[in-house]
Each structure stands twice: as C-alpha cells, then as structure tokens.
Amino acid sequence: xxxxQLKSLAHSYSDMPESPDDYAIRQLDHVWHKxxxxxxxxxxxxxxSTMLNIISGLVQPSEGDVLFDGKRVNxxxxxxxxxxxxxxxxxxxxxxxxxxxxxxxxxxxxxxASKIKARVHEIAEVLEIEDKLYKKAKNLTADEKQKVSMxxxxxREDVSAILFxxxxxxxxxxxxxxxxxxxxxxxxxxxxxxxxxTHDQLEASTFADKIAVMYGGQIVQFGTPTELFEQPNxxxxxxxxxxxxxxxxxxxxxxxxxCFGGTVVALEPWQVDILQRTKSTNLKIGxxxxxxxxxxxxxxxxxxxxxxxxxDLGTYKIxxxxxxxxxxxxxxxxxxxxxxxxxxxxxxxxxxxxxYVDEFLVQEQQ
Amino acid sequence: xxxxxxxxxxxxxxxxxxLVAFSALIPLMTVVNYSVQDIFGPGQAFFxxxxxxxEVLTDERLQDxxxxxxxxxxxxxxxxxxxxxxxALMMPKSGIKGSLCLILLAIPLLIPWNVVGTIWQIFARxxxxxxxxxxNQLGIDYNYxxxxxxxxxxxLLMDVWHWTPLVALLCYSGLRAIPEAFYQAAxxxxxxxxxxxxxxxxxxxxxxxxxxVLLRFMDSFMIYIEPFxxxxxxxxxxxxxxxxxxxxxxxxxxDLGRAAxxxxxxxxxxxxxxxxxxxxxxxxxxxx
Numbered sequence: 001x002x003x004x005q006l007k008s009l010a011h012s013y014s015d016m017p018e019s020p021d022d023y024a025i026r027q028l029d030h031v032w033h034k035x036x037x038x039x040x041x042x043x044x045x046x047x048x049s050t051m052l053n054i055i056s057g058l059v060q061p062s063e064g065d066v067l068f069d070g071k072r073v074n075x076x077x078x079x080x081x082x083x084x085x086x087x088x089x090x091x092x093x094x095x096x097x098x099x100x101x102x103x104x105x106x107x108x109x110x111x112x113a114s115k116i117k118a119r120v121h122e123i124a125e126v127l128e129i130e131d132k133l134y135k136k137a138k139n140l141t142a143d144e145k146q147k148v149s150m151x152x153x154x155x156r157e158d159v160s161a162i163l164f165x166x167x168x169x170x171x172x173x174x175x176x177x178x179x180x181x182x183x184x185x186x187x188x189x190x191x192x193x194x195x196x197x198t199h200d201q202l203e204a205s206t207f208a209d210k211i212a213v214m215y216g217g218q219i220v221q222f223g224t225p226t227e228l229f230e231q232p233n234x235x236x237x238x239x240x241x242x243x244x245x246x247x248x249x250x251x252x253x254x255x256x257x258x259c260f261g262g263t264v265v266a267l268e269p270w271q272v273d274i275l276q277r278t279k280s281t282n283l284k285i286g287x288x289x290x291x292x293x294x295x296x297x298x299x300x301x302x303x304x305x306x307x308x309x310x311x312d313l314g315t316y317k318i319x320x321x322x323x324x325x326x327x328x329x330x331x332x333x334x335x336x337x338x339x340x341x342x343x344x345x346x347x348x349x350x351x352x353x354x355x356y357v358d359e360f361l362v363q364e365q366q
Numbered sequence: 367x368x369x370x371x372x373x374x375x376x377x378x379x380x381x382x383x384x385l386v387a388f389s390a391l392i393p394l395m396t397v398v399n400y401s402v403q404d405i406f407g408p409g410q411a412f413f414x415x416x417x418x419x420x421e422v423l424t425d426e427r428l429q430d431x432x433x434x435x436x437x438x439x440x441x442x443x444x445x446x447x448x449x450x451x452x453x454a455l456m457m458p459k460s461g462i463k464g465s466l467c468l469i470l471l472a473i474p475l476l477i478p479w480n481v482v483g484t485i486w487q488i489f490a491r492x493x494x495x496x497x498x499x500x501x502n503q504l505g506i507d508y509n510y511x512x513x514x515x516x517x518x519x520x521x522l523l524m525d526v527w528h529w530t531p532l533v534a535l536l537c538y539s540g541l542r543a544i545p546e547a548f549y550q551a552a553x554x555x556x557x558x559x560x561x562x563x564x565x566x567x568x569x570x571x572x573x574x575x576x577x578x579v580l581l582r583f584m585d586s587f588m589i590y591i592e593p594f595x596x597x598x599x600x601x602x603x604x605x606x607x608x609x610x611x612x613x614x615x616x617x618x619x620x621d622l623g624r625a626a627x628x629x630x631x632x633x634x635x636x637x638x639x640x641x642x643x644x645x646x647x648x649x650x651x652x653x654x
Binding site: 056058077078079082083084085087089091093094095096104105108109149152153 | 547548550551553554555556557558561565566568569
C-alpha cells in the first residue's frame with residue numbers, strides 16, 4: 001500500500017504540444033492517501049483514464065512527478081510499481097482456465113503454491129465464480145470474463161494500489177450494483193488504496209469515500225459526495241453532480257447583489273464584498289433544484305415564475321419554471337399541485353445560493 | 367402452403383460441379399486410370415489391378431526417398447517455425463524500420479525457385495562461391511557436391527533462407543493483431559517475457575501458425591526444383607526427394623502406371639499428414 005502523490009502533472013499525447021488544448025492533463029496536483037477508496041469522476045475524454053495510466057506507469061507523463069510514498073516513480077514500469085489495474089474491457093488469458101488466470105499474477109510474484117490456491121479460492125468466492133474455476137476462460141460470458149479480469153486485479157495482497165478503469169461498463173445493471181458492493185467490501189476487508197474511474201456519479205458515490213471530479217484535464221473538486229452536492233467548487237461539479245444538475249444563471253453586478261434580466265438577487269454582504277473586488281465579468285449564480293422553495297403566495301424575497309413543465313418521476317416531481325428569461329429546474333414532492341402555465345413564487349435560501357466567478361465558487365474567508 | 371416439388375434447382379449446382387470436375391476430378395481420375403493399367407503404347411494397355419501399388423509400396427528406392435522426405439520436412443518445420451516466430455518477435459513494431467524489415471524479408475519469397483537453386487549452387491561452391499569459399503577459409507572442409515552431410519545442410523540452409531520469411535511474415539501479422547491491452551494487462555500482472563510469449567503471443571498466433579505449418583509442410587514435402595538445381599539429387603541419391611524420384615520415374619523412364627500409383631500414394635500421404643496436423647492443433651485446446 002502506498003500514498004500516491006501527483007506533483008504538477010501534465011500530459012500531452014502529441015509530441016509538440018502548443019496550446020493548452022493539446023494537453024489531456026494540465027498542471028495537476030493531487031494526493032491519494034493510503035488505504036482510501038476513491039472515485040475519479042468526469043465526462044468521457046476529460047483525462048481520467050490518462051491519469052490512471054500515469055499512476056500505473058503504462059503512460060509516461062510529459063511533465064511533473066508521480067510519487068509513491070514520497071519516492072519518485074516516473075521511470076519505474078508498472079511491474080516495478082507493483083500496482084494492479086482493471087481495464088474497461090475484459091482482458092483474459094484465453095488459453096488458460098479461470099483458475100490459472102487468477103493465479104497468474106501470484107505465480108509471477110513467486111507466491112508459494114499453497115497460498116495461491118487459498119487466495120484464488122477466496123477471490124473466486126467473493127466474485128462468485130467458484131463453480132467456473134476449472135473452465136477455460138475463453139468460454140465465459142462477457143460478464144464472467146470481466147469478473148475474472150477484476151479478480152486478477154484483486155488477487156495480489158501486497159499491491160501499492162488497485163486502479164479500476166470503468167470496470168463495470170460491460171456488466172449488466174443488476175450485477176453492477178452487486179459487484180460495486182463487493183468492491184467496497186473488499187476494500188473494507190483488505191484496506192487497499194483503490195482508485196475507481198467512472199463517469200457515473202451514482203457509481204462513484206456508492207463506491208468511494210471521496211470523489212475527485214475531473215474536468216478539462218484538471219481535478220476541479222475533491223470531496224465527499226455530500227460536499228460535492230452541497231458545496232460544488234466549480235460550475236462543472238454543480239452541473240455534473242445531481243440529477244438534474246445545479247441551476248446556473250449568468251448574472252451581472254448590481255448594488256447589493258447580482259441581477260439578470262429585470263430580476264435582482266440579493267447576496268450576503270461578504271459575497272457582495274468579494275464581487276466588488278474582482279474585475280471578472282464571468283459571473284454565475286447557482287442553486288440546486290432540491291433547495292429552491294416554492295410557494296403559492298408572494299413575499300419580500302420571492303420571485304414570480306411561470307410553470308413550464310412538470311415531470312412526475314414517481315417519488316418526486318421535477319418542475320421546470322421560467323423566471324425572467326431563465327429556465328430553472330425545481331425538485332418538488334409528489335403533492336406539488338400547480339398546473340402548467342400557472343404562476344408560482346420561488347425563494348432561494350441564502351445558504352444554498354452559490355456565487356461563481358470565472359466558474360469557481362466564491363467562498364467565505366474565515 | 368403446399369410444398370413445390372421441383373428439382374430444377376439442382377441445375378444451379380452445375381457450374382460448381384463442372385468446375386470441380388475439370389479442375390480436380392477428371393485429372394485425378396486419369397491418374398487413377400493409369401495406376402491400374404500397364405501401358406506399353408497406344409492401344410496396348412493391360413489391366414493390372416493393384417499390382418503397381420504393391421510394387422511401389424515395396425520398392426526400396428521409393429522407401430528411402432520417402433524416409434529422406436520425412437526427415438527433410440521434419441527438419442524444415444523444426445527449424446523454420448521457431449526461427450520464423452523468433453524473427454517476427456524481434457522485428458520493429460512499426461515505423462520505417464518495420465517497413466524496411468518487411469521488404470528485406472519479402473525478397474527471398476519473390477525469387478523464382480529455380481533461380482534460388484542457381485543462386486545457392488554458385489553461392490555454396492568452394493571455388494567461386496562466397497559462402498563455400500568462406501567456410502573453407504575457416505578451415506572447415508566443406509563440399510556440397512561430394513559430401514552427403516554438406517549437401518543436406520546446404521539444401522536445408524537454402525530452404526530456410528527461402529521460406530523462413532514466409533513464416534516470419536505470417537507471425538508478424540499475427541503479432542500485430544494482438545490488442546495492446548493484453549500487453550498492458552501482462553505488464554500489470556508482472557508477467558515475465560517468457561510468460562507473455564507463452565500465454566499471450568503464442569495462443570494468439572495459433573491460427574497463423576496452423577497456416578504456416580501446413581504451408582511449409584506441403585511445400586517442403588513436394589520440394590523439387592531447388593534441390594534438383596542445387597545438387598541434382600546427389601551425391602548419389604542422398605538428396606533425392608520424393609518428387610524428384612517421381613519425375614524420374616514418370617518422365618525419365620516413362621513408367622506411367624507405376625508413377626501414377628506412386629502419385630496417388632504421395633497425394634494421400636500429403637492429405638493424411640495435413641489432416642493430422644490440422645486436427646491435432648485445432649483439437650488441442652477444446653474443452654476438457
């Protein structure tokens with residue numbers, strides 16, 4: 001097990017990177033602590049897999065350092081980093097049986113035969129492929145093959161970390177949930193550092209204690225699922241986490257707050273303070289659909305809006321409203337009764353109303 | 367719905383039937399026809415039954431030739447298959463160097479067979495051939511026209527030079543078809559070079575190796591021109607392989623019946639062994 005540190009890491013797949021767009025990863029600093037279960041969450045093409053391959057050593061970073069327990073390992077091969085990695089699509093040794101597949105990494109590490117047997121059976125039991133152990137691996141279904149692939153990653157006990165690169169892509173949804181639980185259990189049982197790459201927020205939050213959200217080759221926020229939900233550090237986190245994502249509205253500076261169209265939204269004094277000191281005109285306010293309050297009566301701090309659409313999702317409703325020219329989503333309980341076209345009054349609780357300057361959250365300085 | 371009884375559809379098979387008949391069946395039947403007759407001249411043919419077959423099977427000259435043939439083909443496979451795999455493994459994966467290697471490898475394959483024989487006949491000569499002269503200069507007594515072992519080695523070396531590139535090219539294409547993910551997984555699993563070869567590369571080369579083994583077996587088993595040009599089958603009959611024996615019999619002695627019976631046996635041997643190879647390799651990894 002090891003603490004994995006990435007220091008001012010950057011990577012470009014082109015030999016002569018010119019613009020920042022040529023970089024898959026840009027100036028990234030991050031620490032994966034020993035024994036943690038982490039998720040690396042982001043849209044396709046944001047550099048997640050590149051980062052994983054840099055950690056495992058399959059890709060050499062163009063700039064910056066990879067440190068394992070403080071020691072630079074840039075030049076070490078995956079073999080010498082002693083790391084396990086599970087790929088998106090199953091990679092199995094198809095001339096071998098399932099047993100031999102699982103035993104392969106152990107045999108390569110010269111683990112004694114009796115121990116190999118015990119360990120292989122242990123992992124096979126966890127993954128529920130015990131009855132397939134003596135089958136040829138190439139006759140398995142895609143699901144089973146991926147389980148074998150995962151098993152090979154999990155079978156070694158002494159690894160620095162296990163990296164998962166969207167390992168459940170080919171697995172059907174029923175089994176997905178179960179396997180995720182298994183991974184979590186394995187983590188609790190063996191206490192190995194695990195980094196799990198995914199673009200599915202649900203997958204990330206069920207697996208990981210802490211999630212790193214990646215966007216445009218950078219980690220824009222690293223926090224618990226609750227932190228990501230309640231305090232999105234970056235507009236992208238607000239938009240990407242949550243379903244539907246955060247309502248983000250472009251605004252201008254106004255006295256005592258911000259405004260869009262004819263609507264003036266008052267902010268906290270400290271927010272106004274910071275707003276006054278920045279020159280940027282890229283200003284946004286954000287509020288999650290869950291936190292907008294709706295009432296049928298107007299008061300001082302409510303805004304009148306029109307109901308455009310109501311989607312009933314069974315246990316709650318997603319209401320689309322229009323405030324000035326901006327559309328917003330509001331999450332309401334099943335008993336929300338206003339009909340389409342009717343007028344409602346919205347209020348934005350101060351603690352949930354976030355201000356973003358240049359896409360980053362404005363935070364109160366203590 | 368009533369089923370229409372109409373056998374006219376059989377006519378659709380006719381083109382294929384004719385094609386196969388003219389390309390394979392009729393020539394083959396001609397040979398079968400010869401093999402059961404003793405022909406002295408036009409209109410003087412006598413039916414002899416299996417006489418020729420019995421004679422051919424007990425002919426010591428043919429038995430010797432067959433044995434030589436097996437040794438030669440065995441040696442060809444034992445040398446060329448591992449060597450071809452080795453060359454393919456060592457070739458650069460891509461880029462200008464890779465292309466250059468491919469071109470260099472392909473050259474021997476493009477040379478006409480009788481030219482290959484001629485090249486080596488001169489190349490291996492002790493007086494004017496660079497190879498033969500060089501060997502002699504090293505203090506080794508080498509003379510492929512006089513010494514049986516030298517003749518054998520020269521024929522083998524020529525065949526290795528001529529045909530190993532085919533095996534190498536086939537294996538190279540097989541190796542290039544292995545997805546990078548397998549090497550990555552092996553690297554992560556800390557597999558040794560040998561383990562990568564044994565469990566990733568070799569299993570995935572299987573299909574091209576089947577082709578390589580079959581092609582090299584059949585070709586080497588039917589080798590004719592190169593040794594004929596190089597050694598003429600000598601010294602003595604030490605490098606006279608089956609096809610040369612057959613040719614001598616059929617054309618040299620005009621012994622058509624015997625040659626036809628021999629051809630059929632020859633054909634059956636090639637067929638049988640190819641079938642054995644194929645079944646053995648394809649059955650080797652069926653579920654136990």
